Amino acid sequence: MKSRHVLILFSIVFLYSVNLFAQTITPAAPAVENGMTPAIKLYCEKLEKSFKKYGWNKSECADFxxxxxxxxxxxxPLMWxxxxxxxxxxxxxxKDKDVTIIMCGVHGDEITPVKFCFDIMYYLRAAYADPQNAKDFHNKVVLVSPLVNxxxxxxxxxxxxxxxxxxPNRNFPTKDWQIEARKMWLTKFRRDKRRNPGEKPNSEPEVIFQVNLIKRFNPDKIVSVHSPLxxxxxxxxxxxxxxxxxxSKAQELLIQMSKDAAGYNIKDYPFFPGSLGNWAGQERSIPTYTLELPSSDPRKSGEYWSLFREAMHKLVVHNLRQDVAKAPETFKNEPTENPGLIPN
Ligand SMILES: [Zn+2]
Structure with a gap:
């Protein structure tokens, strides 16, 4: 082999290694709150293309x-x-504000939920701007992350x-993760590539993103939208x-949301080691709803939004606090390993 070839080969191996290294660390993002940057603009262009591909209207991503x-x-970018x-x-x-976190696109092949979150965003944008809703939305805060993955x-x-x-829904740092998550994957799920929980908990940027968002804003409720169950x-x-x-108020809301959506199927689906429902709902006692739409078919997005619009309105405005006079020490005062502002 000529030395020139060795050099070319070496360069290829070197560049490949650099690329692998770059993929194993989360690339730094310039922090921005409530704004627009070139990175977000680029992201919105990509998103716009996907909306076109799926036959949806313009995303208006850059308007948010x-x-x-x-x-x-x-x-x-991982954003809200x-x-x-x-x-x-x-x-x-x-602390008096009723905070709801809504997340979609945790599983990237569940296409329709991404549009569903955008439909929620168009709805909330109009609803918050309408003075007639002032009472309903007083002290209500909603954080929407329409594309987690x-x-x-x-x-x-x-x-x-x-x-x-x-x-990304098996990598949350639940208490049972160390003992159960990998064992379950290796035995029950026989290394099913679609259920890989990772080598260690909270290792993935998409999971760290959700964990930090929840820790930072201490929501009163969370909804994660999936499909097609x-x-x-x-x-x-x-x-x-x-x-x-x-x-009990959280379960009243569950029943109400089902009623509003033509009696949509309520099912107590088991939670898994490393899942959001386990980490936020079970371990942190934050009412956590999983909405599984009937399919991932992008053509059905309008139909699904019509079905759930009223339920999503109720989700946002329904207060789940106990009678304040009887409330014990709250979660909001619980010290976390990162007290104060936790940049996401
Ligand atoms: Zn899913």
Whole structure:
């Protein structure tokens, strides 16, 4: 082999290694709150293309104000947008606010949920601007992250897992993760590539993103939209919980949402080691709803939004707090390993 060839070969191996290294660390993102940057603009262009591909109307992605601290494995922004006022986030007055977190596109091959979150955003944008709703939306804050797993969604053939082949809904740092998650994957799921929980908990940027968002804003309720299991599932407190939230109110809301959506199927789906329902609902007593739409068919997005519009309105405006006079020490005062503002 000529030395020139050796040099070329060496260069290829070197560049490949650099690329692998770049993929194993989360690329740094310039932090932005409630704004627009070139990175977000680029992301919105990609999203717009996907909307066109699926036959949806314009996304209006660039018209929303985004908060962006963290990127995915492949460098796509992981972001959320806010409805309501969070300017008092670090003041006592924020504790009185009823915070809802809505997330979609955790599994990148579940296409329709991404549009569903955008439909929620168009709805909330109009609803918050309408003075007639002032009473309903008083002290309500909604954070929407419409695409938690952009790497997989943006692929030519979208997949469930993130770019490292890990399921973002099996990698949450639940108490049973160390003992159960990998064991379950190796035995019960026989190394099913669609259920890989990773080598260690909270290792994936898409999971760290969700964990930090939840820790930072201490929501009163969470909804994660998936497809295609056709069910509405609840994980969280069954009765009054130590965080001041009332499980019976949360279950009333579950029933109400089903009623509003033509009696949609309520099912107590089991939660798994490393799942959001387990980490947020079971362990932290935050009422956590999983809405599984009937299919991932992008042509059905309008139909699904009509079915759930009223339920999503109720979700946002329904207060799940216990009677304040009886509320014990709340979760909001619980010290976390990262007290104060936790950049996402
Ligand atoms: Zn899913």
């Amino acid at each position: 104000k985004w908060s962006h601290y963290r990127n995915s494995v492949l460098g796509n 947008t806010v409805f309501g006022d969070v300017s008092d986030e670090n003041k006592d007055s924020f 952009p790497d997989s969604y943006f692929k030519a053939k979208p997949s469930r897992m993130n770019a490292r082949g890990i399921d 056709t069910l509405l599932d609840y994980d969280g407190p069954q009765h009054s919980a130590t965080n001041g939230l009332d499980g």
